[in-house]
Amino acid sequence: MADLDSSVKYLKGVGPKRAELFAKLGINTVRDLIYHLPRSYIDFTSPVPIASAVLDEVNIVEAEVVAKERPAMIRRGMTIYRLLATDGSDDLTVTIFNSQYMFDSLKVGEKYIFCGKVSGNLTRREMSSPTVLKSTDKDRIQPLYPLTAGLTQNILRNCMKSALACASSEKTETLPESLVKKCRLMPESEALQKIHFPAEREDVFPARRRLAFDELLTLRLGMMRLRERSRSLTAYPMKKTDLDGFVSALPFRLTGAQTRAISECMADMEKPVPMNRLILGDVGSGKTAVAAACCYMAAKNGVQSVLMAPTEILAQQHYASLKAFLEPSGVKVGLLTGSLTKKKKAEISEAASKGEYDVIVGTHALFQESAGYGRLGLVITDEQHRFGVAQRSALAKKGQDPHRLVMSATPIPRTLALMIYGELDISVLDELPKGRKKVETYAVTGKLRSRACAFVRKELDAGGQAYVVCPAVEEGAADVKNATAYAEELENGEFSGYRIGLLHGQLQPAKKEEVMRRFKDGEIDVLVCTTVVEVGVDVPNATVIMVENADRFGLSQLHQLRGRVGRGSRSSYCILITDNPSSESRKRLKILCSTSDGFEISEADLELRGPGNFFGSAQHGLPPLKIADLAADTELVSLAQEAAELIGEKLSLPEFSALRKRVDSLFSGGEI
Numbered sequence: 001m002a003d004l005d006s007s008v009k010y011l012k013g014v015g016p017k018r019a020e021l022f023a024k025l026g027i028n029t030v031r032d033l034i035y036h037l038p039r040s041y042i043d044f045t046s047p048v049p050i051a052s053a054v055l056d057e058v059n060i061v062e063a064e065v066v067a068k069e070r071p072a073m074i075r076r077g078m079t080i081y082r083l084l085a086t087d088g089s090d091d092l093t094v095t096i097f098n099s100q101y102m103f104d105s106l107k108v109g110e111k112y113i114f115c116g117k118v119s120g121n122l123t124r125r126e127m128s129s130p131t132v133l134k135s136t137d138k139d140r141i142q143p144l145y146p147l148t149a150g151l152t153q154n155i156l157r158n159c160m161k162s163a164l165a166c167a168s169s170e171k172t173e174t175l176p177e178s179l180v181k182k183c184r185l186m187p188e189s190e191a192l193q194k195i196h197f198p199a200e201r202e203d204v205f206p207a208r209r210r211l212a213f214d215e216l217l218t219l220r221l222g223m224m225r226l227r228e229r230s231r232s233l234t235a236y237p238m239k240k241t242d243l244d245g246f247v248s249a250l251p252f253r254l255t256g257a258q259t260r261a262i263s264e265c266m267a268d269m270e271k272p273v274p275m276n277r278l279i280l281g282d283v284g285s286g287k288t289a290v291a292a293a294c295c296y297m298a299a300k301n302g303v304q305s306v307l308m309a310p311t312e313i314l315a316q317q318h319y320a321s322l323k324a325f326l327e328p329s330g331v332k333v334g335l336l337t338g339s340l341t342k343k344k345k346a347e348i349s350e351a352a353s354k355g356e357y358d359v360i361v362g363t364h365a366l367f368q369e370s371a372g373y374g375r376l377g378l379v380i381t382d383e384q385h386r387f388g389v390a391q392r393s394a395l396a397k398k399g400q401d402p403h404r405l406v407m408s409a410t411p412i413p414r415t416l417a418l419m420i421y422g423e424l425d426i427s428v429l430d431e432l433p434k435g436r437k438k439v440e441t442y443a444v445t446g447k448l449r450s451r452a453c454a455f456v457r458k459e460l461d462a463g464g465q466a467y468v469v470c471p472a473v474e475e476g477a478a479d480v481k482n483a484t485a486y487a488e489e490l491e492n493g494e495f496s497g498y499r500i501g502l503l504h505g506q507l508q509p510a511k512k513e514e515v516m517r518r519f520k521d522g523e524i525d526v527l528v529c530t531t532v533v534e535v536g537v538d539v540p541n542a543t544v545i546m547v548e549n550a551d552r553f554g555l556s557q558l559h560q561l562r563g564r565v566g567r568g569s570r571s572s573y574c575i576l577i578t579d580n581p582s583s584e585s586r587k588r589l590k591i592l593c594s595t596s597d598g599f600e601i602s603e604a605d606l607e608l609r610g611p612g613n614f615f616g617s618a619q620h621g622l623p624p625l626k627i628a629d630l631a632a633d634t635e636l637v638s639l640a641q642e643a644a645e646l647i648g649e650k651l652s653l654p655e656f657s658a659l660r661k662r663v664d665s666l667f668s669g670g671e672i
């Protein structure tokens with residue numbers, strides 16, 4: 001008999017031909033097959049009397065076949081088979097197209113359950129092409145699987161039964177009984193059986209819960225292992241550093257949260273193992289200053305730091321901030337971006353490797369291609385989206401295990417952060433600098449656009465600047481405001497006489513930079529842009545942001561956008577324009593109007609959109625989850641986290657060998 005790790009082709013009823021079809025579904029081993037879960041079920045458990053079947057809807061009835069008509073060939077290749085069934089309440093004419101096999105298998109005098117749309121009238125009931133089950137069949141709830149051409153539900157069900165038979169002959173419980181009890185889990189073999197062939201509807205939930213738990217636990221343990229692994233590396237331990245020089249040069253006082261995060265980082269960097277820390281903070285919570293403090297410490301210890309930003313604009317800006325924070329205390333900062341000339345790039349790289357800079361700021365892409373630096377001790381990344389785990393570890397290999405700090409762009413709930421950034425330690429910046437005013441937020445329909453524009457003009461006349469954000473650059477759906485055309489429209493209409501700038505992703509880097517600089521220097525009044533400005537751009541004089549087609553953005557994204565204003569001392573405003581009348585859309589925008597807490601918003605966003613969409617098309621870099629849903633399974637996420645903590649180092653004990661094997665194979669695709 002095949003075991004769980006053997007190829008599906010050895011499974012009864014499969015063979016090499018079908019194995020190829022299975023491969024298309026990502027199923028190679030028997031185990032893969034078992035984890036090919038139903039997308040839904042047909043429930044044959046509660047048939048209704050034929051007489052009370054709802055016309056033109058799918059009904060399930062149980063009836064005895066009483067007569068079969070002679071097949072009628074209505075044209076070439078189309079034969080109709082009819083039979084009559086009754087359940088005592090009424091008769092039902094069942095029509096089957098072309099399947100002689102099915103017709104022959106239905107026997108007069110036997111009872112069946114029929115599922116299908118019932119049509120007819122008060123006196124005559126009909127069902128065409130039903131799904132049929134023998135009354136004696138015990139699997140009254142039938143799984144429906146994702147399929148591929150050449151495979152049918154029946155084939156899949158039969159193969160699944162053989163696969164489950166293999167599973168039941170092996171010991172499939174991967175968890176110790178105490179843990180199964182403690183977490184109120186269904187035993188694993190039972191869960192596998194019941195997720196495919198539940199005896200009743202109520203079986204599905206606990207079965208799924210168990211399998212999702214396993215998946216989350218494995219993921220968490222995998223993350224913990226990565227974390228442990230990085231702790232076995234050696235890093236350059238830094239000496240305790242007095243930050244007075246840094247702090248006194250800052251133009252503001254650090255918040256309590258910033259101070260706490262900085263001490264956590266400093267304590268990490270004093271150790272001989274590399275720091276691996278995430279700074280999780282809301283928009284405007286001041287993550288850059290924390291990064292700067294770390295660079296300061298590194299510089300005072302004679303090692304270099306790099307800060308990598310996801311975009312050119314952000315790199316520019318981080319460079320400006322770090323320069324302002326660090327140069328007064330004698331720390332030298334350099335900038336290395338793609339838009340520099342080849343010669344200039346070479347010069348800076350050269351100077352960096354000679355140690356003429358303490359800190360180099362640049363874009364991710366650039367660092368990935370450049371060689372390491374002489375005394376690289378600290379790598380800071382500002383992440384727009386989470387990097388893949390494998391990608392991240394590749395970066396770390398560049399230097400000789402530098403300390404690493406990651407700045408998140410999106411505040412996410414802590415439980416989720418633990419899952420997604422599980423290989424990192426986390427510092428949360430849960431406090432905004434004092435004196436930040438709440439950005440007044442309004443959601444309005446397009447009808448109020450000209451009033452909104454009048455409001456924006458008032459802000460401009462008072463000396464402020466404005467962002468106008470559109471979702472797309474190129475001519476897309478007719479209702480999507482095209483940034484280029486829209487900029488022109490505004491220039492000739494609502495904002496004629498004001499200085500309009502245009503910024504979008506397709507501009508040349510040098511052009512982008514110039515536009516951004518002009519906006520920063522107050523040479524542009526209204527910046528019409530796409531989401532290039534989403535992350536981190538800092539122009540304190542901008543007091544209003546107007547977002548077109550706001551319903552097309554995610555909530556967290558809108559929150560990021562809103563974070564572009566409210567950075568100075570004046571009151572600031574965010575106007576969200578939408579013509580989407582759906583209550584869903586209104587509900588979402590209402591959340592933004594009612595709170596300015598990024599963590600709260602991301603939680604709501606996650607609930608509404610699910611994690612895949614939440615993180616945008618760039619994934620969250622985790623191995624794919626087949627069963628669990630990070631957004632919906634919050635209870636399970638916490639439970640799995642607790643269980644993982646309990647297991648901890650015991651994972652190496654024999655009782656966890658099956659679980660350990662699973663953790664081993666978790667990242668087998670990526671290079672770790």
Ligand code: ADP
Nearest residue numbers: 252253254255282283284285286287288289433
């Ligand atoms: P984010 O966490 O969104 O990256 P930034 O680091 O860009 O935030 O900081 C946002 C703004 O707040 C910047 O202009 C920065 O100079 C300023 N800032 C940072 N920390 C403080 C503080 N403790 N007090 C006042 N302003 C601060």
Ligand code: MG
Nearest residue numbers: 287288535536
């Ligand atoms: Mg930032």
